[in-house]
Amino acid sequence: MSIRIDEKERLFSLETVHTLYQMKADENGVLLHTWYGLKTGTDMSYRIRTVNRGFSGNPYEMQTRFDYSLDTLPQEYSTDGVGDYRPSAVQVTLANGSRSADWRYAGYRLLKGKEKPQGLPGLRGNAETEGLEIKLEDRVSGLNAFLTYWLFEAQDVIVRSVRLENSGDEAIRIRKAASVCMDFPYGTKEVIHFHGRHAMERVAERAGIPQGGRLAFESRRGMSSHQSNPYIILCDPDTTERQGQCWGFMLMYSGNHLEEVSADQAGSVRVISGIHPEGFEWMLEPGKSFQTPEAILSFSAEGLNALSRNYHRVIREEVISPRWRDAKKPVLVNSWEATYFDFNAEKLLCLARSAKELGMEMLVLDDGWFGKRDDDSTSLGDWVCNEAKLGCSLKELSERIHAEGLKFGLWVEPEMISPDSDLYREHPDWALTEPERLPMISRRQLVLDMGREEIQDYLFGRISAILRDARVEYIKWDCNRSIANCWSLALPEDRQGEAAHRFMLGTYRLLERLTEAFPEVMIEGCSGGGGRFDAGMLYYCPQIWCSDNTDAIERLEIQRGTSYGYPVCTMGAHVSACPNHQTGRNVPLETRGIVAQAGTFGYELNPEKLTEAEKETVKKQIETFHRFETLIEGGDYYRLDESETDYTAWMFVSPKKDEALLSLVTTHVRANGMFPLVRLQGLDPDRIYRREDTGEELTGAALMQGGISFPQMTGDYPCEQVYLLAMKNE
Numbered sequence: 001m002s003i004r005i006d007e008k009e010r011l012f013s014l015e016t017v018h019t020l021y022q023m024k025a026d027e028n029g030v031l032l033h034t035w036y037g038l039k040t041g042t043d044m045s046y047r048i049r050t051v052n053r054g055f056s057g058n059p060y061e062m063q064t065r066f067d068y069s070l071d072t073l074p075q076e077y078s079t080d081g082v083g084d085y086r087p088s089a090v091q092v093t094l095a096n097g098s099r100s101a102d103w104r105y106a107g108y109r110l111l112k113g114k115e116k117p118q119g120l121p122g123l124r125g126n127a128e129t130e131g132l133e134i135k136l137e138d139r140v141s142g143l144n145a146f147l148t149y150w151l152f153e154a155q156d157v158i159v160r161s162v163r164l165e166n167s168g169d170e171a172i173r174i175r176k177a178a179s180v181c182m183d184f185p186y187g188t189k190e191v192i193h194f195h196g197r198h199a200m201e202r203v204a205e206r207a208g209i210p211q212g213g214r215l216a217f218e219s220r221r222g223m224s225s226h227q228s229n230p231y232i233i234l235c236d237p238d239t240t241e242r243q244g245q246c247w248g249f250m251l252m253y254s255g256n257h258l259e260e261v262s263a264d265q266a267g268s269v270r271v272i273s274g275i276h277p278e279g280f281e282w283m284l285e286p287g288k289s290f291q292t293p294e295a296i297l298s299f300s301a302e303g304l305n306a307l308s309r310n311y312h313r314v315i316r317e318e319v320i321s322p323r324w325r326d327a328k329k330p331v332l333v334n335s336w337e338a339t340y341f342d343f344n345a346e347k348l349l350c351l352a353r354s355a356k357e358l359g360m361e362m363l364v365l366d367d368g369w370f371g372k373r374d375d376d377s378t379s380l381g382d383w384v385c386n387e388a389k390l391g392c393s394l395k396e397l398s399e400r401i402h403a404e405g406l407k408f409g410l411w412v413e414p415e416m417i418s419p420d421s422d423l424y425r426e427h428p429d430w431a432l433t434e435p436e437r438l439p440m441i442s443r444r445q446l447v448l449d450m451g452r453e454e455i456q457d458y459l460f461g462r463i464s465a466i467l468r469d470a471r472v473e474y475i476k477w478d479c480n481r482s483i484a485n486c487w488s489l490a491l492p493e494d495r496q497g498e499a500a501h502r503f504m505l506g507t508y509r510l511l512e513r514l515t516e517a518f519p520e521v522m523i524e525g526c527s528g529g530g531g532r533f534d535a536g537m538l539y540y541c542p543q544i545w546c547s548d549n550t551d552a553i554e555r556l557e558i559q560r561g562t563s564y565g566y567p568v569c570t571m572g573a574h575v576s577a578c579p580n581h582q583t584g585r586n587v588p589l590e591t592r593g594i595v596a597q598a599g600t601f602g603y604e605l606n607p608e609k610l611t612e613a614e615k616e617t618v619k620k621q622i623e624t625f626h627r628f629e630t631l632i633e634g635g636d637y638y639r640l641d642e643s644e645t646d647y648t649a650w651m652f653v654s655p656k657k658d659e660a661l662l663s664l665v666t667t668h669v670r671a672n673g674m675f676p677l678v679r680l681q682g683l684d685p686d687r688i689y690r691r692e693d694t695g696e697e698l699t700g701a702a703l704m705q706g707g708i709s710f711p712q713m714t715g716d717y718p719c720e721q722v723y724l725l726a727m728k729n730e
């Protein structure tokens, strides 16, 4: 039994393979957070010390207990306005204008059989998945908070979410509803977050937490954003890739989000994560509920690589659709950097033919095939093939591509509308705009009000018609701007604070309908590259285009940052032409190949323009990828270069630890330089592994402790790849 409840002590212990998550309702019904860490087999509330810190008041019923304060106790889901001055998990306005919420324990329910949170993506689980629901009530307003916990034992993951229910007689405005709140009363902590910008997403940065201060990682762009991923890691200062305690907080949401990390007067650290409260307000009528997104939590005492592997496993096994989990994905060629908007059917067929000769398996027709679109100024929303441009119908083009032996994929950007489009001329009120204000324009496009059902229906109708007409195996679902002027014609004045979340719910609903109606079509997520790379989108899209930056050297940093939370099988990665279109840099084709192989391998170039020697290299690359595909997509991934600046190294180890693939790219070649030494991870210390390139035989222990050294490398960004095979046990 992984959920243990001590009724008398009102102690709740949730156990995964290695971890214990624990909370306890005290004598006042305050739900205290007592532990999240390795299993201890103990009621961890013994660690809670109370002290009168001064200016930290006491609940009314604790008149003389000056040491008992909501401001100093570790809270499971913090209150607001009643004496906890740290960041609150919830903020409300009652009908009379008062703004407090005072949570007290009101019972629990054991759950079995995972359900998706209403209207939102969620971890899949199955009929056996166990969960716990704890009811907290605010006795004055009748607002209840149902805290839900689902256990994913094998992956050491706990999934939390909250449902707020109005059991009173008057409407309550929800101004903030976090998915998770967690207090860490002891020890200095650091936070790792993933910041960025367009074409440089998810750069990992580690920061201290200022005493008495608060760090905020956030997006108010309507999308989870290039700028701040909804995933943070809290860790001890001495935690490294290989050792130490770390806690992951990943929000399964693709819209506005806020992760707050604060340290209070006594150094106690609080983490809060959820929908961004700024601009958000939800009118909760009597009898109604509001559901927060799920937060995926994990703990490891064995360093950051181990924490990442928990996330990789849970995303592969419980987020991605089972249909695509183990499916081999075709090596694709995408038309974007090959042709941009300049193509017709004949040109695409030449591309397809030359791609096929090299071993590529699918042609993805990117932006520009619909409406009157020859640049980015027009036609979003007009999802009808531009036959005049192509010289044939989409159906015919797809048939001809299939006749060349390739699958066919298509780009769409459903949530957007160009002011210069038939759709806008017909429905100008479908775009998110504010009364009497000129809207913010970005990439010359506006955003559809996705919360409205008629708009979802229109898009479902158009996209289904295309998928029924032409044979399309793959959709690239783009989203190329941030939201502004978030005002919906469909909502009354006092509910406009719901528009951004309703946008996300509408997008999820459309994705849900399309994936149900066309389960055989794989959707790749995209938002100007990786502007919406999150677990919410991964529920519908098993892979996401990682970045519009295809420069292999820049990709090392982007893919490395992404790997802290997301498995390589979700990271869209392509070999592109040199000089690179974003940086102008030249990187050897071999290095570009190795980098793209640490993702969903494909190409983003015109194969006809390659030299004969390059074509041979590409053929070999595709063969190598297929040889190692199972190891790469299904193996354990390790980052290896934590203290180095001159190279980046990573490796894959098969689940049985009988084979491994090590890749290394030198990012800075130095004259008379050092020999790179890479200490491997994840091998069986007692087995002997043979290096395929040199024939050397070494124990796993030697490879992990002593490592592999490489000769000094010269030239531009040289790379190495070493395959290791475990020898049969005698």
Ligand code: GLA
Pocket (backbone or CB within 6 Å): 336, 366, 367, 411, 478, 480, 526, 527, 528, 529, 545, 547, 548
């Ligand atoms: C975005 C995508 C690119 C490409 C263009 C097309 O920027 O990330 O890969 O599809 O849109 O307009």
